[in-house]
Amino acid sequence: MGMATGKGGTDRLSSLQALLEEAGIDVLAITPGTTCFYLTGVWLLGSRLTLFLVPRRGQPAWVVPRLEASRVAEGGAGSPPVFAYADGEDPAGAVAAALESVAASLGGTPRVAAMEERVARLFEWRAVASALPAAEWRAADPLLAKLRARKDAAEIAAMRKAVDLVETALAHASRCVSPGWREDQIATEVEKALRQLGTHSPFGVHVASGPRSAVPHAETADRVLEPGDLVWIDVGASVDGYASDITRTFLLPPEGRETEEYATRREIYAVCYRAQAAARQAARPGVRAGDVDAAARRVIEAAGYGEFFTHRTGHGLGLDVHEAPDIAPGSDTVLEPGMVFTIEPGIYVPGIGGVRIEDDILITEGGSRSLTRFQRWLAPGPAPDDGEGGPVGGDGGA
Amino acid sequence: MGMATGKGGTDRLSSLQALLEEAGIDVLAITPGTTCFYLTGVWLLGSRLTLFLVPRRGQPAWVVPRLEASRVAEGGAGSPPVFAYADGEDPAGAVAAALESVAASLGGTPRVAAMEERVARLFEWRAVASALPAAEWRAADPLLAKLRARKDAAEIAAMRKAVDLVETALAHASRCVSPGWREDQIATEVEKALRQLGTHSPFGVHVASGPRSAVPHAETADRVLEPGDLVWIDVGASVDGYASDITRTFLLPPEGRETEEYATRREIYAVCYRAQAAARQAARPGVRAGDVDAAARRVIEAAGYGEFFTHRTGHGLGLDVHEAPDIAPGSDTVLEPGMVFTIEPGIYVPGIGGVRIEDDILITEGGSRSLTRFQRWLAPGPAPDDGEGGPVGGDGGA
Numbered sequence: 001m002g003m004a005t006g007k008g009g010t011d012r013l014s015s016l017q018a019l020l021e022e023a024g025i026d027v028l029a030i031t032p033g034t035t036c037f038y039l040t041g042v043w044l045l046g047s048r049l050t051l052f053l054v055p056r057r058g059q060p061a062w063v064v065p066r067l068e069a070s071r072v073a074e075g076g077a078g079s080p081p082v083f084a085y086a087d088g089e090d091p092a093g094a095v096a097a098a099l100e101s102v103a104a105s106l107g108g109t110p111r112v113a114a115m116e117e118r119v120a121r122l123f124e125w126r127a128v129a130s131a132l133p134a135a136e137w138r139a140a141d142p143l144l145a146k147l148r149a150r151k152d153a154a155e156i157a158a159m160r161k162a163v164d165l166v167e168t169a170l171a172h173a174s175r176c177v178s179p180g181w182r183e184d185q186i187a188t189e190v191e192k193a194l195r196q197l198g199t200h201s202p203f204g205v206h207v208a209s210g211p212r213s214a215v216p217h218a219e220t221a222d223r224v225l226e227p228g229d230l231v232w233i234d235v236g237a238s239v240d241g242y243a244s245d246i247t248r249t250f251l252l253p254p255e256g257r258e259t260e261e262y263a264t265r266r267e268i269y270a271v272c273y274r275a276q277a278a279a280r281q282a283a284r285p286g287v288r289a290g291d292v293d294a295a296a297r298r299v300i301e302a303a304g305y306g307e308f309f310t311h312r313t314g315h316g317l318g319l320d321v322h323e324a325p326d327i328a329p330g331s332d333t334v335l336e337p338g339m340v341f342t343i344e345p346g347i348y349v350p351g352i353g354g355v356r357i358e359d360d361i362l363i364t365e366g367g368s369r370s371l372t373r374f375q376r377w378l379a380p381g382p383a384p385d386d387g388e389g390g391p392v393g394g395d396g397g398a
Numbered sequence: 399m400g401m402a403t404g405k406g407g408t409d410r411l412s413s414l415q416a417l418l419e420e421a422g423i424d425v426l427a428i429t430p431g432t433t434c435f436y437l438t439g440v441w442l443l444g445s446r447l448t449l450f451l452v453p454r455r456g457q458p459a460w461v462v463p464r465l466e467a468s469r470v471a472e473g474g475a476g477s478p479p480v481f482a483y484a485d486g487e488d489p490a491g492a493v494a495a496a497l498e499s500v501a502a503s504l505g506g507t508p509r510v511a512a513m514e515e516r517v518a519r520l521f522e523w524r525a526v527a528s529a530l531p532a533a534e535w536r537a538a539d540p541l542l543a544k545l546r547a548r549k550d551a552a553e554i555a556a557m558r559k560a561v562d563l564v565e566t567a568l569a570h571a572s573r574c575v576s577p578g579w580r581e582d583q584i585a586t587e588v589e590k591a592l593r594q595l596g597t598h599s600p601f602g603v604h605v606a607s608g609p610r611s612a613v614p615h616a617e618t619a620d621r622v623l624e625p626g627d628l629v630w631i632d633v634g635a636s637v638d639g640y641a642s643d644i645t646r647t648f649l650l651p652p653e654g655r656e657t658e659e660y661a662t663r664r665e666i667y668a669v670c671y672r673a674q675a676a677a678r679q680a681a682r683p684g685v686r687a688g689d690v691d692a693a694a695r696r697v698i699e700a701a702g703y704g705e706f707f708t709h710r711t712g713h714g715l716g717l718d719v720h721e722a723p724d725i726a727p728g729s730d731t732v733l734e735p736g737m738v739f740t741i742e743p744g745i746y747v748p749g750i751g752g753v754r755i756e757d758d759i760l761i762t763e764g765g766s767r768s769l770t771r772f773q774r775w776l777a778p779g780p781a782p783d784d785g786e787g788g789p790v791g792g793d794g795g796a
Contacts, residue, residue, distance in 0.1 A: 043617070045615070045720075047713075047720035065709070066708045066709070067614040067615060067708045068615055070612075071613055071615055071616070086708070086727075087709050087710035087726045088688075088726040088728045088729065117519065117521040117524065118521050119519060120519060120520050121515065121516055121519055121520075122513060122514075122515040122518050122519075122523055122537075123515040123539075125520055126515065139521075192593070200598075214468075215468050215469055216465040216466075217443070217465060219441070290486075310465045311463070311464070311465040311485050312485035312486060315445075328485045328486040329484075329485065329486030329487075330486045331486065350468075
């Protein structure tokens, strides 16, 4: 409640207003979602028009359906005025009144307005745009990515706990990863463990085995695990709204002699393992995100599997499961301390199977640290050399 | 897989194309979400640009990130061509190629284009709009509401099961609704029961008690229940993607003599109970949705509590927890057999408490039927007369 930082609060609002001033944006219209929660501490539904209008200086204003008026008034965003409308009533009046309040802070009608292009929906944009017909529109996404990408201590503590919880659940369910178990039974074991820990996976529990593991976003099915299978589990946990995200791949021992397909599975596992380590070692402050992607891609391409690595190396993590920074080819975001993102190269060979190894990485002052500590090599035989003599970047390593 | 109806399939696509033809819309750009699932049988994430382009005649086309290409190709939408782009690559090329494929079906570049204004985000719209700079834009929402509002037998069966599951979980947890229990403990009991039934609540489990119950969208907290409290539980279940949504309010017996506040709680409970029954009795084919809202509102206003009924009477239910039809003041949607929606009037008196009673209603050929059968009167003493002598609309009633 009130002014608490860590869940909304005036510090984050001030930082945002400084960025708006710098960018020459008069008003930012925030719609329900994680940025709204980040700034105000309130989770809102979006089926009725809901806006948090932030001018570059002065008091923000809410536009909310009447039934949410008391909830936003008690949120952590200070006491901005609340303009409510009733069900069945056109919200245009409330939008106009809220914009007038914002204009009073600015000393005039906003001329440059912004919304989150990846979050705001067309009806929300039209509601504001029709009230500001002369406004020039900007995308607020880059500015908000900048605001949210560097996590503070409370955010990092929540994410660390989310990582610990998912690792506990995964360890519990690992004993089921053997021939005869079905994918959905394994997923249920993971879900049960998460539930007992008081959390859940914000994006579901994905288990894919055998040929199905070659589909990067496969959904859990009822396939029964067989000897020699590749099996991956992709799951997260959630603490105070913050996500963790982990993938581990298991290579089950073969029945009888190794086939040629099995040898390929072992090979792509080892290549992916080395690629993942290379990307972790590349991650440190001052490095471009694209260079972290390139570090993983180089290992996989050199081994001749480049065409089977069909996605980026990773994505930022926080209140959203996918947020900034993007660890993708050509991404020129410069890594800074406090950024948290996944490193998850994958190799998917149709008919043979797929491997993905995913950790959550924190950029520190001196290098980087993997919040994920779960064993990465879950295949028969010793792990290949991952080139990690010691701590990454001198900062404690994995 | 293939052409199955019930999860995507060509029947729904044909119905959609007939509506597009009628509306003069050349191409509809569908973004990830429930309409996409309804038409294609595939659940997709939306963090990377993803489009399902449906021309008013001929073959649709997909624009997808490369890692989703195999998944959409195996979906239930027939075999539309898939235009994929790699992470780190501008998707504009894939969008242009997909629009060319659609233009070939139409015999020319689309001139009238549509998106779902309540679903499509600004970046998705800009991606299509910049490839079709001369297009006139329409909102696809009314047309898709029409397509999706009348549920078929498979959809109704899924929703009926989702109602049964949530009622079982609620019955299990009801025994905990007594003084000394905390709201979050009750919510955990409901969640555990849902989990054991193989489902979850698509919108969380909301328990609010005492003065907190006067906030219609209150989140569960750690308040301990006291004698004389109003306590409501709002929860759903999910079956094959379809939601149920139920609210029940409990009035706990007072300790010692009845206070004036307690008498008010009993009164608003009885008024809400009668209002809910009146709305159910008003629901039948040919009636306007606004008249169902008015039936509930009239009872509450006549009792002098109109200002404390701060939301609409209900909302459509299906793949989305909030969809068409809107049971709100002035809504002129005419009810048709197969429509499913909630009826959930509420009265929220600050400092005293709130009551909401919510059922899921199916419009039948002859009237309506409540899919929800859970006891509605959960207060001390006999239920007031709800004016229901027998079945609603002669069709089996509650």
